[in-house]
Amino acid sequence: MGVSGSGKSTIGQSLADAFGREFIDGDDLHPTANKQKMAAGHALNDEDRAPWLEIIAQRIGSELAEGQPIVVACSALKRRYRDQLVSYAPETVFVHLIGERDVIAERQSHRTHEYMPTSLLDSQFATLEPLDDAENGFVVDVTLTPEQIVAAVRDELGTPHAG
Numbered sequence: 001m002g003v004s005g006s007g008k009s010t011i012g013q014s015l016a017d018a019f020g021r022e023f024i025d026g027d028d029l030h031p032t033a034n035k036q037k038m039a040a041g042h043a044l045n046d047e048d049r050a051p052w053l054e055i056i057a058q059r060i061g062s063e064l065a066e067g068q069p070i071v072v073a074c075s076a077l078k079r080r081y082r083d084q085l086v087s088y089a090p091e092t093v094f095v096h097l098i099g100e101r102d103v104i105a106e107r108q109s110h111r112t113h114e115y116m117p118t119s120l121l122d123s124q125f126a127t128l129e130p131l132d133d134a135e136n137g138f139v140v141d142v143t144l145t146p147e148q149i150v151a152a153v154r155d156e157l158g159t160p161h162a163g
């Protein structure tokens with residue numbers, strides 16, 4: 001979880017590779033109308049995000065039913081969004097990628113994205129509700145390298161390092 005540009009796609013794929021899990025990028029599951037809205041420079045609202053979160057939650061649930069826990073990249077900016085995911089997968093562990101706005105804006109400026117404009121970064125921070133103590137998860141600093149972040153997640157989850 002985290003704002004646009006915090007590294008969800010990059011780190012999510014790395015974690016999936018490290019843990020031998022399938023990776024799903026929530027970005028790819030947005031309804032076309034949501035992509036068009038963001039591309040036009042408008043932030044999504046709760047109503048826009050509800051069907052998208054339901055698609056992601058159901059996908060997590062169906063993979064779990066097959067005995068396949070997966071790694072998912074999803075902004076999951078609000079507590080209620082995360083609760084929606086947890087309702088399908090109670091053991092979900094959230095990794096919140098946290099970083100300064102300027103660091104993330106700088107990274108965004110160097111990447112191309114199918115539909116997300118950098119102008120929406122402020123609204124992402126305004127919408128973000130940090131992980132609550134009652135939630136199952138932890139924060140990781142985005143200024144660490146991807147390798148360090150994967151190692152930090154391993155440590156938090158108690159997963160042995162390879163080799």
Ligand SMILES: Nc1ncnc2c1ncn2[C@@H]1O[C@H](COP(=O)(O)OP(=O)(O)O)[C@@H](O)[C@H]1O
Pocket residue numbers: 002003004005006007008009010011073107108110111142143144145146149
């Ligand atoms: N830990 C990191 N250190 C340096 N650059 C990173 C890190 N994580 C991601 N990036 C870079 O930052 C940009 C945004 O990352 P991305 O994975 O697309 O974020 P998100 O999926 O959250 O929008 C990309 O260009 C990516 O290569």
Ligand SMILES: O=C(O)[C@H](O)[C@@H](O)[C@H](O)[C@H](O)COP(=O)(O)O
Pocket residue numbers: 003004005008009026027030044049075076077113116124
């Ligand atoms: O809830 C939202 O407002 C969106 O999901 C948003 O948070 C997400 O970031 C975009 O889909 C762009 O994708 P990136 O996060 O990869 O920039």
